[in-house]
Amino acid sequence: MAKRIDVSGLSAYYTAHKAIDDISMTIEPGSVTAFIGPSGCGKSTFLRTLNRMHEVTPGGRVEGKVLLDDENLYGSGVDPVTVRRTVGMVFQRPNPFPTMSIYDNVAAGLKLNGIRKKGELDSIVEKSLKGANLWNEVKDRLNKPGSGLSGGQQQRLCIARAIAVEPEVLLMDEPCSALDPISTLAIEDLIGELKDRFTIVIVTHNMQQAARVSDRTAFFNLAAVGQPGKLIEIDDTERIFSNPSVQATEDYISGRFG
Amino acid sequence: MTTTAPPPTKPEPHRATGPVTRPGDRIFAGMARGSGIALLVVMAAIAAFLTVRAVHAISKDHGNFLTTFEWTPSLNPPVFGIAVLAYGTVVSAIIAMVIAVPIALGIALFITHYAPRRLGGPIAYVIDLLAAVPSIIYGLWGALFLVPHMRGLNLWLDDYLGWTVIFHKEDPNSAARSLFTVGILLAIMVLPIITNVSREVINQVPKMHQEAALALGATRWEVIRLSVLPFARSGIISASMLGLGRALGETMAVATVLSASPTLSAHILDPVGGTFSQNIVAKFGEADDFGRDALIASGLVLFLITLLVNGAARIIIQRRKEYSGANA
Amino acid sequence: MSDTVMDATPAAGRPAHTKLASRHLPRWSPLAIAAGAIVVAVAIGAGAGLSSHIQWGLIALLLFVGGSYAITAQVEGRRQAKDRVATSLVWSSFILAVIPLYSLVETTIKKGAGVIDGTFLTHSMNNVLTLQPGGGVYHAIIGTLEQVGIAAVIATPIGLLTAVYLVEYGKGRLAKWVTFFVDVMTGVPSIVAGLFILSIWFVLLDKAPANGFAGSLALAILMLPVVVRSTEEMLKLVPNELREASLALGVPKWRTIVKVVVPTSIGGITTGVMLAVARIAGESAPIALLVFGSNVINTDPFHDPQSSLPYYIYEQYKNGNEPSYARAWGAALVLIAFVMILNLVARAIARWKAPKHQ
Numbered sequence: 001m002a003k004r005i006d007v008s009g010l011s012a013y014y015t016a017h018k019a020i021d022d023i024s025m026t027i028e029p030g031s032v033t034a035f036i037g038p039s040g041c042g043k044s045t046f047l048r049t050l051n052r053m054h055e056v057t058p059g060g061r062v063e064g065k066v067l068l069d070d071e072n073l074y075g076s077g078v079d080p081v082t083v084r085r086t087v088g089m090v091f092q093r094p095n096p097f098p099t100m101s102i103y104d105n106v107a108a109g110l111k112l113n114g115i116r117k118k119g120e121l122d123s124i125v126e127k128s129l130k131g132a133n134l135w136n137e138v139k140d141r142l143n144k145p146g147s148g149l150s151g152g153q154q155q156r157l158c159i160a161r162a163i164a165v166e167p168e169v170l171l172m173d174e175p176c177s178a179l180d181p182i183s184t185l186a187i188e189d190l191i192g193e194l195k196d197r198f199t200i201v202i203v204t205h206n207m208q209q210a211a212r213v214s215d216r217t218a219f220f221n222l223a224a225v226g227q228p229g230k231l232i233e234i235d236d237t238e239r240i241f242s243n244p245s246v247q248a249t250e251d252y253i254s255g256r257f258g
Numbered sequence: 259m260t261t262t263a264p265p266p267t268k269p270e271p272h273r274a275t276g277p278v279t280r281p282g283d284r285i286f287a288g289m290a291r292g293s294g295i296a297l298l299v300v301m302a303a304i305a306a307f308l309t310v311r312a313v314h315a316i317s318k319d320h321g322n323f324l325t326t327f328e329w330t331p332s333l334n335p336p337v338f339g340i341a342v343l344a345y346g347t348v349v350s351a352i353i354a355m356v357i358a359v360p361i362a363l364g365i366a367l368f369i370t371h372y373a374p375r376r377l378g379g380p381i382a383y384v385i386d387l388l389a390a391v392p393s394i395i396y397g398l399w400g401a402l403f404l405v406p407h408m409r410g411l412n413l414w415l416d417d418y419l420g421w422t423v424i425f426h427k428e429d430p431n432s433a434a435r436s437l438f439t440v441g442i443l444l445a446i447m448v449l450p451i452i453t454n455v456s457r458e459v460i461n462q463v464p465k466m467h468q469e470a471a472l473a474l475g476a477t478r479w480e481v482i483r484l485s486v487l488p489f490a491r492s493g494i495i496s497a498s499m500l501g502l503g504r505a506l507g508e509t510m511a512v513a514t515v516l517s518a519s520p521t522l523s524a525h526i527l528d529p530v531g532g533t534f535s536q537n538i539v540a541k542f543g544e545a546d547d548f549g550r551d552a553l554i555a556s557g558l559v560l561f562l563i564t565l566l567v568n569g570a571a572r573i574i575i576q577r578r579k580e581y582s583g584a585n586a
Numbered sequence: 587m588s589d590t591v592m593d594a595t596p597a598a599g600r601p602a603h604t605k606l607a608s609r610h611l612p613r614w615s616p617l618a619i620a621a622g623a624i625v626v627a628v629a630i631g632a633g634a635g636l637s638s639h640i641q642w643g644l645i646a647l648l649l650f651v652g653g654s655y656a657i658t659a660q661v662e663g664r665r666q667a668k669d670r671v672a673t674s675l676v677w678s679s680f681i682l683a684v685i686p687l688y689s690l691v692e693t694t695i696k697k698g699a700g701v702i703d704g705t706f707l708t709h710s711m712n713n714v715l716t717l718q719p720g721g722g723v724y725h726a727i728i729g730t731l732e733q734v735g736i737a738a739v740i741a742t743p744i745g746l747l748t749a750v751y752l753v754e755y756g757k758g759r760l761a762k763w764v765t766f767f768v769d770v771m772t773g774v775p776s777i778v779a780g781l782f783i784l785s786i787w788f789v790l791l792d793k794a795p796a797n798g799f800a801g802s803l804a805l806a807i808l809m810l811p812v813v814v815r816s817t818e819e820m821l822k823l824v825p826n827e828l829r830e831a832s833l834a835l836g837v838p839k840w841r842t843i844v845k846v847v848v849p850t851s852i853g854g855i856t857t858g859v860m861l862a863v864a865r866i867a868g869e870s871a872p873i874a875l876l877v878f879g880s881n882v883i884n885t886d887p888f889h890d891p892q893s894s895l896p897y898y899i900y901e902q903y904k905n906g907n908e909p910s911y912a913r914a915w916g917a918a919l920v921l922i923a924f925v926m927i928l929n930l931v932a933r934a935i936a937r938w939k940a941p942k943h944q
Contacts, residue, residue: 083606
């Protein structure tokens with residue numbers, strides 16, 4: 001189910017500006033990998049290169065390779081649409097489709113993939129909402145608009161929507177930054193439950209969160225404002241937080257900058 | 259004199275002009291208020307005058323004002339009615355909308371989602387400019403260029419779709435000065451305005467909703483269907499209503515193109531019929547005082563129709579504001 | 587808790603996409619399909635002897651959309667095909683709209699440019715037979731400038747003050763009514779504005795007007811809501827901190843408005859007024875009812891009929907002969923140039939003033 005991601009020599013640009021420089025890393029299947037680093041270090045940009053969302057931004061351009069198991073996302077003949085179906089994404093601010101009901105939000109991706117039978121849709125929607133720990137809260141109002149939910153519930157709805165199409169990888173771009181502590185905890189628990197089925201990559205500003213949810217942590221940094229972001233190191237989370245091999249990582253984690 | 263942090267657009271006036279008022283403040287506030295009141299008074303007076311003249315005319319009408327085809331207020335007794343005019347106005351506006359709305363939506367999407375990014379801005383700018391081309395120039399172009407070029411299409415429609423009655427042409431060789439051509443010309447005229455308003459609405463669709471669809475693996479069209487159109491729908495509807503208001507009231511472009519006659523015909527390719535505003539301009543020159551009152555009466559009907567259409571558009575926009583506020 | 591549910595129906599909804607790469611049409615394929623469609627359409631059109639090029643175009647369009655769908659559905663699948671059809675429809679609607687709009691501008695320039703010369707711009711139609719070439723638009727230009735000028739002089743201050751009232755003072759019922767009536771006025775067709783003024787003349791003076799001033803009043807009615815709306819928008823853009831800063835310095839409210847609020851947004855307000863002027867400069871319907879038109883130079887807008895550029899075009903068109911048509915095109919080009927210059931300058935001002943807000 002979950003797939004391995006192998007990145008080699010990846011750089012991303014906004015028109016002429018290089019946002020991240022020459023990043024290589026391996027992300028193991030069925031694990032949670034956290035990206036941390038100061039603002040502007042390119043961690044979100046890098047995340048968005050993993051499902052080809054970066055090129056949606058005006059002027060966005062990518063060099064290098066991203067292998068999903070053995071297939072290059074940027075290979076010729078690869079349709080970004082197919083990539084995004086295989087690599088799901090959850091965004092910083094919860095973004096359920098405002099005009100759709102809770103049910104339709106979860107079913108949106110499935111309908112795109114040609115699943116139209118009511119029974120099949122019903123069971124997948126239920127399964128996905130359960131998978132996102134949201135079922136008990138919304139099962140009586142599936143036909144109400146998704147925008148009526150609380151922020152934390154909306155974010156779990158977005159997770160349900162993303163996992164409904166059974167992606168191999170789930171990318172999360174600061175999924176808790178707009179949420180209160182209790183909703184954050186709910187999402188973090190959920191991440192723990194989901195990692196058996198998906199390769200999860202999460203960008204976070206919150207180092208404690210990275211320590212709590214991830215198996216491995218990657219630290220990104222930039223030399224100066226305007227310089228491209230670089231991967232400083234990636235290692236087991238425990239090691240990064242107790243005994244990192246690079247001084248800058250330790251400085252960042254101990255709060256000396258960032 | 260200090261107001262305590264009023265909301266951004268409406269500083270509170272009355273508290274500021276409390277017990278101590280400066281003459282300058284009073285005069286200026288009075289002038290501003292006065293302008294608003296003057297606007298109301300003028301509108302009210304106009305509406306009253308218009309109604310007085312219209313009622314005067316309709317009360318002397320020996321035909322039925324709503325169902326009579328002819329417009330002969332100078333006869334004794336006077337006979338005139340708006341049946342042909344109302345029919346022509348509505349039919350030509352419907353034709354215009356059927357053609358213009360999908361195309362305008364297409365252009366708006368072209369500018370926002372399909373055109374190469376460097377082209378989108380300039381194209382929007384040019385379309386903005388085209389919205390400013392005076393209607394008489396559309397009329398001149400329509401009469402001298404479009405009408406002769408419609409001939410082939412008319413014959414073809416008559417040949418192949420004549421059985422639908424709508425596209426039947428009594429005399430295939432008559433000029434294309436028909437409601438159909440008028441509708442096409444009106445469509446071209448309202449295209450820029452519908453396009454511009456729709457484009458602005460579509461540009462307001464939040465990026466994050468579109469990214470949500472993209473991240474689910476939606477194609478470009480599916481992104482538009484899932485997140486752009488539902489969000490922009492009410493805005494597009496009200497843009498169309500604005501265009502419809504223009505099409506209903508357009509005068510010169512119709513007056514130059516249409517070959518008018520008091521005939522109510524289902525065959526939209528036939529050069530017959532009329533519209534409110536076309537009839538007013540065409541009949542005004544030879545009308546006596548009573549004839550002008552009769553024309554004022556027909557103008558009042560046109561005014562009420564455009565009022566309804568514009569009012570509906572406003573209500574839709576208003577709803578949309580409440581709706582998007584709830585989701586913000 | 588969710589694991590059990592998951593395992594009960596493993597991978598129920600997973601589509602069978604093990605491969606990322608799929609069969610793809612080359613990038614040039616839309617162009618190739620378009621070219622093919624055009625060739626076939628021309629062949630059909632010429633073969634069947636269809637006289638109208640509009641038909642040729644429509645056939646090409648249908649072939650293009652249908653062909654795109656069929657070919658893409660074969661190679662890439664239904665979803666991609668739908669996407670491709672949407673793309674081709676969007677592109678076609680753009681091209682479909684460009685053709686008439688381009689033709690309009692091109693025809694006007696081509697036919698108008700030959701007519702315009704020194705004589706055309708400096709002579710009236712006095713003593714010119716409509717069947718003859720010659721004559722000019724000088725009287726119409728004078729009429730337009732005077733009528734539009736008077737309308738602007740009436741509508742601009744009232745519009746500005748009304749907008750100031752709505753934004754800075756407006757509260758309660760009166761403001762709501764004013765807003766409502768501005769909305770109503772926005773939708774008034776120009777011919778109805780003409781009838782409005784006509785009815786005033788009838789009721790108050792018991793006769794029809796026939797002078798430039800009556801036309802100006804109708805144009806002012808059309809211009810007023812545009813000025814109010816655009817000025818309102820601009821005043822709303824002025825940050826409230828500016829007002830408070832001025833009031834906190836002890837500056838009276840009216841001086842704050844006159845010296846701080848309005849100058850801050852003056853660029854945008856100017857743009858709005860100029861666009862409104864450009865709009866009414868092209869109006870001909872009220873002129874037909876109220877000013878009547880004239881062949882001679884009449885510089886007095888308060889007495890006797892005048893001409894105006896848009897109405898001149900209509901008159902010349904109605905004459906129905908080639909020399910008159912030529913004059914109509916010439917006047918159309920003058921009018922378009924006038925309106926476009928106003929528009930371009932107005933937008934340039936907006937662009938030039940805009941960055942200061944951000």
